[in-house]
Amino acid sequence: MSSNSYRNGSSISRGGGGGIKLENYNSKYSSSSSSFKSKVQQSTAASSSLRRSSTGSSRDDSTVSGRVRVAVRLRPRNSEEMVADADFADCVELQPELKRLKLRKNNWDSDTYEFDEVLTEFASQKRVYEVVAKPVVESVLDGYNGTVMAYGQTGTGKTYTLGRLGEEDAADRGIMVRAMEDILTEVSPENDLVSVSYFQLYMETIQDLLNPANDNISIVEDPKSGDVSLPGATLVEIRDHKSFMELLQLGEAHRFAANTKLNTESSRSHAILMVHIKRSVKGKNSSFSSENGNMTLTGKTLKPPVVRKSKLVIVDLAGSERIDKSGSEGHTLDEAKSINLSLSALGKCINALAENSAHVPVRDSKLTRLLRDSFGGTARTSLIITIGPSPRHRGETSSTIMFGQRAMKVENMVKIKEEFDYKSLSRRLEIQLDKLIAEHERQQKAFQDEIERIALEAQKRVAEVEQNFADALEMEKQKCQKDYMESVKRLEEQAAKQEKQGHRKVKVGPSEDVIDPKSNSEPPLLFASGEVAEIKQKLHNEILLRKAAEAEVDNLRNQMIHWKNTEAARNAELLKLRKMLEDEECQKAKLEEEIEMLQSQLLQISFEADESRRNLDRDLSGNVPSSLDSLIPQVKHQQLRESGDGEKASMVKLFEQVGLHKILSLLESEDADVRIHAVKVVANLAAEESNQEKIVEAGGLTSLLTLLRSSNDETIHRVAAGAIANLAMNETNQELIMSQGGISLLSLTAAKAEDPQTLRMVAGAIANLCGNDKLQAKLRAEGGIRALLGMVRCRHPDVLAQVARGIANFAKCESRASTQGAKSGRSVLIEDGALPWIVQNANNEASPIRRHIELALCHLAQHEVNAKEMITGGALWELVRISRDCSREDIRALAQRTLKSSPSFQAELKRLRIDYS
Numbered sequence: 044m045s046s047n048s049y050r051n052g053s054s055i056s057r058g059g060g061g062g063i064k065l066e067n068y069n070s071k072y073s074s075s076s077s078s079f080k081s082k083v084q085q086s087t088a089a090s091s092s093l094r095r096s097s098t099g100s101s102r103d104d105s106t107v108s109g110r111v112r113v114a115v116r117l118r119p120r121n122s123e124e125m126v127a128d129a130d131f132a133d134c135v136e137l138q139p140e141l142k143r144l145k146l147r148k149n150n151w152d153s154d155t156y157e158f159d160e161v162l163t164e165f166a167s168q169k170r171v172y173e174v175v176a177k178p179v180v181e182s183v184l185d186g187y188n189g190t191v192m193a194y195g196q197t198g199t200g201k202t203y204t205l206g207r208l209g210e211e212d213a214a215d216r217g218i219m220v221r222a223m224e225d226i227l228t229e230v231s232p233e234n235d236l237v238s239v240s241y242f243q244l245y246m247e248t249i250q251d252l253l254n255p256a257n258d259n260i261s262i263v264e265d266p267k268s269g270d271v272s273l274p275g276a277t278l279v280e281i282r283d284h285k286s287f288m289e290l291l292q293l294g295e296a297h298r299f300a301a302n303t304k305l306n307t308e309s310s311r312s313h314a315i316l317m318v319h320i321k322r323s324v325k326g327k328n329s330s331f332s333s334e335n336g337n338m339t340l341t342g343k344t345l346k347p348p349v350v351r352k353s354k355l356v357i358v359d360l361a362g363s364e365r366i367d368k369s370g371s372e373g374h375t376l377d378e379a380k381s382i383n384l385s386l387s388a389l390g391k392c393i394n395a396l397a398e399n400s401a402h403v404p405v406r407d408s409k410l411t412r413l414l415r416d417s418f419g420g421t422a423r424t425s426l427i428i429t430i431g432p433s434p435r436h437r438g439e440t441s442s443t444i445m446f447g448q449r450a451m452k453v454e455n456m457v458k459i460k461e462e463f464d465y466k467s468l469s470r471r472l473e474i475q476l477d478k479l480i481a482e483h484e485r486q487q488k489a490f491q492d493e494i495e496r497i498a499l500e501a502q503k504r505v506a507e508v509e510q511n512f513a514d515a516l517e518m519e520k521q522k523c524q525k526d527y528m529e530s531v532k533r534l535e536e537q538a539a540k541q542e543k544q545g546h547r548k549v550k551v552g553p554s555e556d557v558i559d560p561k562s563n564s565e566p567p568l569l570f571a572s573g574e575v576a577e578i579k580q581k582l583h584n585e586i587l588l589r590k591a592a593e594a595e596v597d598n599l600r601n602q603m604i605h606w607k608n609t610e611a612a613r614n615a616e617l618l619k620l621r622k623m624l625e626d627e628e629c630q631k632a633k634l635e636e637e638i639e640m641l642q643s644q645l646l647q648i649s650f651e652a653d654e655s656r657r658n659l660d661r662d663l664s665g666n667v668p669s670s671l672d673s674l675i676p677q678v679k680h681q682q683l684r685e686s687g688d689g690e691k692a693s694m695v696k697l698f699e700q701v702g703l704h705k706i707l708s709l710l711e712s713e714d715a716d717v718r719i720h721a722v723k724v725v726a727n728l729a730a731e732e733s734n735q736e737k738i739v740e741a742g743g744l745t746s747l748l749t750l751l752r753s754s755n756d757e758t759i760h761r762v763a764a765g766a767i768a769n770l771a772m773n774e775t776n777q778e779l780i781m782s783q784g785g786i787s788l789l790s791l792t793a794a795k796a797e798d799p800q801t802l803r804m805v806a807g808a809i810a811n812l813c814g815n816d817k818l819q820a821k822l823r824a825e826g827g828i829r830a831l832l833g834m835v836r837c838r839h840p841d842v843l844a845q846v847a848r849g850i851a852n853f854a855k856c857e858s859r860a861s862t863q864g865a866k867s868g869r870s871v872l873i874e875d876g877a878l879p880w881i882v883q884n885a886n887n888e889a890s891p892i893r894r895h896i897e898l899a900l901c902h903l904a905q906h907e908v909n910a911k912e913m914i915t916g917g918a919l920w921e922l923v924r925i926s927r928d929c930s931r932e933d934i935r936a937l938a939q940r941t942l943k944s945s946p947s948f949q950a951e952l953k954r955l956r957i958d959y960s
């Protein structure tokens with residue numbers, strides 16, 4: 044008996060330089076799933092180690108070659124075969140330990156084929172899962188795409204192998220159930236997401252098995268990544284085994300119902316279960332850095348968490364009978380051809396891939412389009428071919444075996460895909476921001492409470508000290524008064540006593556003892572000097588007491604100074620705390636900006652994704668996408684790249700590609716986000732002088748004014764005003780702005796705006812209009828000058844510089860009009876009360892402000908009619924200073940000339956005895 048040995052796909056590898064030898068395949072595959080698994084893990088590790096960081100939204104990881112694995116499974120004889128084939132031997136003989144299958148040609152001859160795994164009629168469902176599907180499932184859990192597919196003649200056990208639910212006997216569970224069990228055990232419900240779609244493909248139509256009404260689902264292929272998706276199919280999130288079983292049952296019921304309705308058999312349709320897994324990659328989340336236990340965020344280190352998205356596709360193919368046979372079973376040839384179109388297309392693709400052909404006809408059928416990643420793509424693919432033992436079906440069995448042999452030659456480049464998860468980053472940032480805001484508010488409240496407490500305490504202490512001081516003073520005063528009164532009383536008593544004694548002695552008679560009160564004799568004097576000494580002593584005591592009181596007062600005063608100093612220190616502390624609060628506010632604002640930027644990026648990315656999906660849908664259905672729709676992502680994308688180096692070039696490109704009219708039409712978009720992006724693009728275009736005429740011609744100026752009028756959005760106000768300011772550099776445009784009510788609009792915006800940047804733009808636009816001789820009167824009448832002067836309430840130097848420029852422009856035009864005799868009377872600027880601000884800022888330390896104001900002063904001083912106010916308003920001194928100190932030679936000379944030529948200034952200088960001739 045001769046025996047031809049057919050080498051399978053592995054023989055290519057053996058022949059190729061650096062390829063893996065057949066023995067390796069065999070040994071790896073034969074030593075059960077664990078060896079396959081270890082290979083998968085090696086590949087994963089290899090790809091991980093080769094992984095490079097990328098700034099894009101997805102990462103391109105290294106690829107690892109992985110041949111399609113093919114196992115063959117023999118179904119046991121069924122009861123019909125037991126009878127019909129009783130006298131015949133099986134058409135195949137399996138040698139599982141050698142991974143070989145012998146297909147009998149006749150009684151004495153057979154062909155031998157080698158497979159990655161050979162599963163006999165006794166192989167359990169568990170073993171089949173472990174060798175065929177488990178490695179793929181593990182690979183999918185690691186982030187690779189994977190496919191498990193069954194191919195074979197009707198009734199050979201494809202559905203048995205893949206789709207058995209095993210409700211009565213758990214040992215019967217097929218690959219679908221077992222795969223989901225492994226997936227659910229492995230994933231984390233908090234961080235990972237598993238969702239499933241289930242559909243069938245029949246005669247080139249895809250029907251949703253989870254929602255039968257959805258019976259014409261389209262396939263979407265990402266042109267860049269080649270990813271295939273079915274956005275129209277129902278996608279159900281799976282959280283537990285029970286919900287998955289219910290879903291499979293539902294799918295089976297719908298499959299049965301659909302096939303009955305179509306009057307077909309299940310074996311004519313391909314059933315496809317798609318399991319989508321999204322897992323977060325641990326250790327790759329560098330969003331936050333932790334310093335001293337506090338989370339810090341910076342724009343540079345901000346990186347979203349990384350997720351791996353993978354997909355397990357389980358395909359129960361239609362029966363692989365030959366066309367002629369199908370036809371003979373009731374279908375017309377055409378119908379049979381059509382039914383088998385996808386299967387034969389799959390065969391052709393596999394042939395082409397096996398032969399390394401340059402052209403692989405993937406687009407010939409929906410099945411091949413769906414499976415493009417599974418054969419010759421980036422997925423890890425395992426194919427199980429099912430055969431029956433009956434010699435009556437030898438032809439089908441042989442063609443199934445040949446299909447499997449060719450599939451073994453197909454080489455895939457398995458590849459892991461990681462993406463940045465912007466949505467989850469955004470969620471995290473929002474939570475973090477909320478925390479920071481709450482913490483900030485808590486600190487602020489604590490600071491304020493502390494400030495109030497310190498202030499109250501200080502007040503209390505000061506009041507106490509003051510009260511003590513007043514009490515002590517009062518007591519001392521009372522004591523002094525009392526002592527004084529007592530002393531006076533005592534003295535009066537003594538004086539009265541003395542007087543009484545004197546009288547008594549005179550009355551006694553002319554003897555030696557008689558004392559004449561008028562005489563100056565010794566005894567009364569002696570008596571008096573004793574009294575005086577006593578009084579002196581008391582006085583001395585009084586002085587001492589007073590000194591003590593003064594010392595007490597000094598002491599209390601010192602205490603008060605001390606308390607005041609303490610209070611000053613506390614005030615300094617308060618100032619410090621306030622400064623810290625301000626810094627916190629700044630930090631918060633920065634964080635909010637970061638969030639806004641990320642959200643805008645996120646919005647941009649999801650918007651682009653939606654858009655490309657829609658475009659693809661349209662492409663597929665043969666429609667040409669509307670240029671306006673496709674413009675939106677371009678405009679947004681443009682906005683994202685605004686800060687890049689190639690900004691101008693890309694602007695011009697965008698301008699040429701999409702056309703100005705389309706960009707302008709987006710200014711009226713319903714979507715506020717689109718409006719904002721569009722106005723930014725228009726503002727960028729308007730910054731180029733060469734574009735300005737085209738923008739105005741296309742109605743851009745009118746659109747910008749309308750937008751300024753209708754929108755309440757501060758960003759739109761700022762950017763639109765900026766664009767108008769750019770367009771207002773041109774004289775014709777200035778007149779157009781005026782004629783379309785632009786001044787009132789800008790004035791209104793100036794009155795409402797808070798943001799310095801918006802005010803800067805509005806002030807810039809008005810300043811440009813101020814330089815137009817023809818518009819002077821209208822500008823004032825429509826409130827432009829008042830609006831300009833009103834903006835000095837914002838002390839931001841950029842705003843003040845624009846106001847100063849506007850004033851200088853206006854003063855220059857006025858001066859020109861006065862010289863030409865077109866204007867008489869005082870300057871409008873003086874009449875509108877601008878002079879005090881002009882004088883105040885004439886020596887402003889910011890040179891753009893100072894220079895414009897100096898110029899304005901020189902223009903105003905040209906006309907005698909302004910001189911009186913300028914002298915009383917202090918402008919003369921500034922002119923003198925300018926004429927001496929101004930760093931600009933031309934302004935200095937102008938000021939000198941003006942001072943010399945003005946009789947009023949000369950008279951005043953003379954009056955003040957300042958020599959300036």
Ligand SMILES: Nc1ncnc2c1ncn2[C@@H]1O[C@H](COP(=O)(O)OP(=O)(O)OP(=O)(O)O)[C@@H](O)[C@H]1O
Nearest residue numbers: 118119196197198199200201202203309310361362
């Ligand atoms: N390995 C097996 N052990 C026992 N019974 C099996 C085995 N494989 C298949 N069967 C039985 O064979 C019959 C046909 O199997 P199944 O429906 O799975 O075939 P199929 O290839 O999916 O057919 P179709 O292409 O028509 O869908 C079923 O009754 C099934 O229970």
